[in-house]
Amino acid sequence: MTEDFAKIDGHIGQHLDGWLAELAALCRVPSVSARHEGVGECAHLVAALLASRGFEAEVLPSDGHPIVLAHAVGKNAGRTMLLYNHYDVQPPEPLELWTTPPFQPDVRDGKIFARGAKDDKGELMARLAAVDALLAVDGCLPCNLTWLVEGEEEVGSPNLPAFVERYAERLRCEGAIWEEGGTDAEGRPQITLGARGMLYVELGVRALSRDGHSGNANLIPNAAWRLVWALASLKGPDERVRIPGFYDGVSPASERQRELLEALPSQEAAIKESFGLDQLLLGRTGADVAAAPFDPTCNIAGMSAGYQGEGSKTVIPAVASAKLDFRLLPGQDPFEVAEKLRRHLDSEGFTDVGIKILGGERAGVVDPDDPLVGLVVETAEDVYGKPAQLVPMSGGTTPKYLFTERGVPVVAPGVGFGASNLAHSPDENMRIVDFQNAARHVARLLARFAEA
Amino acid sequence: MTEDFAKIDGHIGQHLDGWLAELAALCRVPSVSARHEGVGECAHLVAALLASRGFEAEVLPSDGHPIVLAHAVGKNAGRTMLLYNHYDVQPPEPLELWTTPPFQPDVRDGKIFARGAKDDKGELMARLAAVDALLAVDGCLPCNLTWLVEGEEEVGSPNLPAFVERYAERLRCEGAIWEEGGTDAEGRPQITLGARGMLYVELGVRALSRDGHSGNANLIPNAAWRLVWALASLKGPDERVRIPGFYDGVSPASERQRELLEALPSQEAAIKESFGLDQLLLGRTGADVAAAPFDPTCNIAGMSAGYQGEGSKTVIPAVASAKLDFRLLPGQDPFEVAEKLRRHLDSEGFTDVGIKILGGERAGVVDPDDPLVGLVVETAEDVYGKPAQLVPMSGGTTPKYLFTERGVPVVAPGVGFGASNLAHSPDENMRIVDFQNAARHVARLLARFAEA
Numbered sequence: 091m092t093e094d095f096a097k098i099d100g101h102i103g104q105h106l107d108g109w110l111a112e113l114a115a116l117c118r119v120p121s122v123s124a125r126h127e128g129v130g131e132c133a134h135l136v137a138a139l140l141a142s143r144g145f146e147a148e149v150l151p152s153d154g155h156p157i158v159l160a161h162a163v164g165k166n167a168g169r170t171m172l173l174y175n176h177y178d179v180q181p182p183e184p185l186e187l188w189t190t191p192p193f194q195p196d197v198r199d200g201k202i203f204a205r206g207a208k209d210d211k212g213e214l215m216a217r218l219a220a221v222d223a224l225l226a227v228d229g230c231l232p233c234n235l236t237w238l239v240e241g242e243e244e245v246g247s248p249n250l251p252a253f254v255e256r257y258a259e260r261l262r263c264e265g266a267i268w269e270e271g272g273t274d275a276e277g278r279p280q281i282t283l284g285a286r287g288m289l290y291v292e293l294g295v296r297a298l299s300r301d302g303h304s305g306n307a308n309l310i311p312n313a314a315w316r317l318v319w320a321l322a323s324l325k326g327p328d329e330r331v332r333i334p335g336f337y338d339g340v341s342p343a344s345e346r347q348r349e350l351l352e353a354l355p356s357q358e359a360a361i362k363e364s365f366g367l368d369q370l371l372l373g374r375t376g377a378d379v380a381a382a383p384f385d386p387t388c389n390i391a392g393m394s395a396g397y398q399g400e401g402s403k404t405v406i407p408a409v410a411s412a413k414l415d416f417r418l419l420p421g422q423d424p425f426e427v428a429e430k431l432r433r434h435l436d437s438e439g440f441t442d443v444g445i446k447i448l449g450g451e452r453a454g455v456v457d458p459d460d461p462l463v464g465l466v467v468e469t470a471e472d473v474y475g476k477p478a479q480l481v482p483m484s485g486g487t488t489p490k491y492l493f494t495e496r497g498v499p500v501v502a503p504g505v506g507f508g509a510s511n512l513a514h515s516p517d518e519n520m521r522i523v524d525f526q527n528a529a530r531h532v533a534r535l536l537a538r539f540a541e542a
Numbered sequence: 543m544t545e546d547f548a549k550i551d552g553h554i555g556q557h558l559d560g561w562l563a564e565l566a567a568l569c570r571v572p573s574v575s576a577r578h579e580g581v582g583e584c585a586h587l588v589a590a591l592l593a594s595r596g597f598e599a600e601v602l603p604s605d606g607h608p609i610v611l612a613h614a615v616g617k618n619a620g621r622t623m624l625l626y627n628h629y630d631v632q633p634p635e636p637l638e639l640w641t642t643p644p645f646q647p648d649v650r651d652g653k654i655f656a657r658g659a660k661d662d663k664g665e666l667m668a669r670l671a672a673v674d675a676l677l678a679v680d681g682c683l684p685c686n687l688t689w690l691v692e693g694e695e696e697v698g699s700p701n702l703p704a705f706v707e708r709y710a711e712r713l714r715c716e717g718a719i720w721e722e723g724g725t726d727a728e729g730r731p732q733i734t735l736g737a738r739g740m741l742y743v744e745l746g747v748r749a750l751s752r753d754g755h756s757g758n759a760n761l762i763p764n765a766a767w768r769l770v771w772a773l774a775s776l777k778g779p780d781e782r783v784r785i786p787g788f789y790d791g792v793s794p795a796s797e798r799q800r801e802l803l804e805a806l807p808s809q810e811a812a813i814k815e816s817f818g819l820d821q822l823l824l825g826r827t828g829a830d831v832a833a834a835p836f837d838p839t840c841n842i843a844g845m846s847a848g849y850q851g852e853g854s855k856t857v858i859p860a861v862a863s864a865k866l867d868f869r870l871l872p873g874q875d876p877f878e879v880a881e882k883l884r885r886h887l888d889s890e891g892f893t894d895v896g897i898k899i900l901g902g903e904r905a906g907v908v909d910p911d912d913p914l915v916g917l918v919v920e921t922a923e924d925v926y927g928k929p930a931q932l933v934p935m936s937g938g939t940t941p942k943y944l945f946t947e948r949g950v951p952v953v954a955p956g957v958g959f960g961a962s963n964l965a966h967s968p969d970e971n972m973r974i975v976d977f978q979n980a981a982r983h984v985a986r987l988l989a990r991f992a993e994a
Contacts, residue, residue: 124853181855187752245854286757290854299818300639303966304867305738305937307839308781309813309822309831314842314864315777322774325767327891329760365762366751374761387759390766391857392848397865401576402697402742402900403633404867404939405843405966412766413849415756415856439779448854485757487856514755514857 094227095472098533101223102526109222109529110202110522112139113215114195116177117204121241123178129155129241132177136214136239143221145237150257154249155241159257164231166540172236172263172493174500175214176243179206180514187516201519209513210269212520213505213528214239217267220532232540236263243269246290246449247489254492263498265462265539267532268490271481271504272511272524275360279470281463282502283350283456284483285490286383287418289427290391290449293320294411295442301396302406313410314395320440321412324388324431329372331388331416333434339421343384347482350458354380354479364510383483387417413448417487424450454491454500458482461542462499469534470503473527503531546679547924550985553675554978561674561981562654562974564591565667566647568629569656573693575630581607581693584629588666588691595673597689602709606701607693611709616683618992624688624715624945626952627666628695631658632966639968653971661965662721664972665957665980666691669719672984684992688715695721698742698901699941706944715950717914717991719984720942723933723956724963724976727812731922733915734954735802735908736935737942738835739870741879742843742901745772746863747894753848754858765862766847772892773864776840776883781824783840783868785886791873795836799934802910806832806931816962835935839869865900869939876902906943906952910934913994914951921986922955925979955983 116139121132133149133156140147140160147160155178182192182205190196195204206212224231238261240250254261271282297313325331343351358370358379369375374382391414396407416427428447435443456463458480467478490500505511506524568591573584585601585608592599592612599612607630634644634657642648647656658664676683690713692702706713723734749765777783795803810822810831821827826834843866848859868879880899887895908915910932919930942952957963958976 124851124855180857181849181851181853183849183851183855184753244856288856290856292854299816300964301636301967302817303938304839304841304843305835305869305939306813307841307867307869308834308837308937309826310817310819311823312842314845315773315779318770318773318842318845319779321767321770327767327771361758361761364751365754367762370761371763379761382760383757385760387756389756389759389856389858390764390770390848391756391855392850392859393766393770393845393862394850395846396842396844397633397635398844398846398863399576399633399635401633402744402865402867403576403635403843403966404696404740404742404841405632406841407844410845411850413854415759415854417757417759485760486755487757512752514855515753 095534097227098223099530101226102219102529105222106522106526109215109219110197113202113212116211116215117195117206118193120193121178122181123155123242123245124181129178133158133241136177139218140237143218143225152249152253157241157253158239159260160237162231162235164233164235164540166233169540170234170236170263171536171539172238172261172266173217174266174268175239176210176241177239178241178244180244184516189517200523201521203517203519205518207518207520208505208511209518210243212525213269216505216525216528217532219529220536223529223533224536232537236261243488246288246451248449250489251492266493266498266500267535268488268500268502270484270486270488271502272506272508273474274355274357275507277474278355278476279474279478280481280504281466281470281478282481282484283458283463285454285486285488286483287422287424287451287453287491288449288487289416289418289424291428291431292411292413292446292448293317294409294444294446296409298406298408301408304404304406307406310406312406314407316440316442317395317410317412320435320443321390323438323440331386333430335430336427340386340419341421343381343482346458350480350482351377351380354481383485384419386419386422389415391415417485418453420453420455423452451487451489452491454494456494456500460499462501462539465538465542466501466503466535469531469538472534473531503528503535547986549679550675551982553678554671554981557674558974558978561667561671562649565654565664568663568667569647569658570645572645573630574633575607575694575697576633581630585610585693588629591670592689595670595677604701604705609693609705610691611712612689614683614687616685616687616992618685621992622686622688622715623988623991624690624713624718625669626718626720627691628662628693629691630693630696631661632696636968641969652975653973655969655971657970659970659972660957660963661970662695664977665721668957668977668980669984671981672988675981675985676988684989688713695940698740698903700901702941703944718945718950718952719987720940720952720954722936722938722940723954724958725926726807726809727959729926730807730928731926731930732933732956733918733922733930734933734936735910735915737906737938737940738935739874739876739903739905739943740901740939741868741870741876743880743883744863744865744898744900745769746861746896746898748861750858750860753860756856756858759858762858764858766859768892768894769847769862769864772887772895773842775890775892783838785882787882788879792838792871793873795833795934798910802932802934803829803832806933835937836871838871838874841867843867869937870905872905872907875904903939903941904943906946908946908952912951914953914991917990917994918953918955918987921983921990924986925983955980955987
């Protein structure tokens, strides 16, 4: 095996510039799903990249943004690996914090900077690099590949469940490679097994038909105050979500999961440094940091009311709104949580606070003892030269539940160190060495999967 | 007297177009004090308008925006009336709610629409119309006039106190005409006697060195949550401000003030209609509506954090901010209230919430039995043909305390019906009939003041 992969690794090392150019072309398309920008163009570019590798690639409609579905036959045609990626990206704001513009990719300091450079165009491109290397060295793919590239991951994949249902036959597979995961700050591979679910809502209040002069503040209601009080009813500084029944169905980490948590090296120092903190939330430390994702969350992602310009304006805001995401655990259904939220607001007197659901996904969990997980660990250690860690639950959300709930083991080889790539933030980037290692890892994983 | 004023009224009726053209020119200058825009240009335009009427007009520096100070000698040189106006305006946002652009004045339906059309460029121009009419009919002014036109009223007049101190000699007067007041919805003149003070602050939180991915929401603090909890600690839905000591020094309405309140017709229906409400805040009704300004307030004028664009973004905001105005009563000092706010936030655990003071003014109150108040009432009834009402305390704020505290009676002839002119809101306007009546009123008031 070592000899084969030496050739693969050699090919990858020699062709980086071409893949980076293709990645830059992908990142130049501002496929911000929240705003429905550039999604059709980006889907077709992804399909073209797949077709150029010999995939039968189609851009298929959904009730939202188009979804790319592609197939290629490999040497062992009895085994199919599904690869999941997404071509959409998070909004680039705040723009003023980017060193170079988010949709004008820039290579500097051994990194490529752009919105999507890591999440998830960079990851998609690294997998294409693995495919190219396998084709170049072996002349064929080791197994069948089915590639699913959606355009609404960053807005909660609202149309993926129906798509997976509709194309269930074409999506049949013995294993799936998802996004998420990577290395920790010391370069140790982290293999994430669980992804939390999510409910994303926008709360909105209209208190007045128009903004008022604040001299009337004792006489007419203020939408910002209504929103503040409604939000404060959801969670206090103890971080406990106060919606009745919110925690129903949530189980603590199992014995096996606790074992895995205890084996994880602490990420505390890396997170503190990354966000300029003296201590983590609630003073979390030690094993408590790794265990944090076993608590569901209620996060304010944005908030807006009244005058936000320079200086002062004495106005009573007529409207106010907030965006909230709840990260959910197995046992919590996002749409049931939305109903509980509605009942809670009503019972607290906030019938005037509207709820608009922008996304809902269930959590998805993989058995740490599945053979495919073992393959990911082995191949990761081969690439990174360090022992791999199994992360039983990650903080993030990705719709792998659509496959885990069908009994498919879903694994994630991951790309690079999470905190350094600034995914979802200004100056998102991918280290070229991480790109290279991800390609090496996926090539190994596909080859070993085909043998199993 | 009736005959003289018939000539004055005739002159005013015949020259409206000219004044409206001058008013439009004033409104075209976007003198938004919160953003320091167009203030120098507007000050010079005001000085030129005064000079063209024979005033000795100067644009004087302050520590903030320039202040226009002008003098003219009248027939009775033993009596001086001070006129106060401001050339700055509120920010025009939200721009999309204006029917025509805020700084492109438009005359339609008997109204002139523009930011500042009423507050306060329209009022200034109506007074200039009164001056023009008096000069045209009588050949001279009835008394001395000192005109003070500042450029920071909408941001709390931070530099007016020092200016009034410095130019105390030149600002000596036997009476002063201020802004505020007008008619009620039925056209009955309302003479306001008290103006509340104000503290304007911006609260700001930085929780992280950069925005985070919301998958980390159990691990790192969220600036929006910190702000929400800090705000919720200030006031609940009972509208009672929870800052310890906030109400210290506040007296209930006196017996004389209660008499005046009871004599006022209800504005409840007009306010409800103006803001599309079924009921007023806290279910206020009857005499409770007129008495509302005797309670100080805590108002959220604006609030901002995280992602506010279309759709969803799963981000933990690094920073959050809110703008607050507190309307204050006699006995409350704005800077002492700011200190109490700081102590309150600290004691509630919000040492991370910063306070930036953007303005502070004390309340100012005039004796309802002052002879100058009597003159305003008489002349108002002559112009409007309806009995005048004395409003012991208005909801708004204006720095007349700088003169009332020096023993000067400060009165306000007022312009038009407050709720219809949309001051501080999109589509701010002045009815031309209100402009005309304001000019007639001021002309009478100056003439009668000179005789006293």
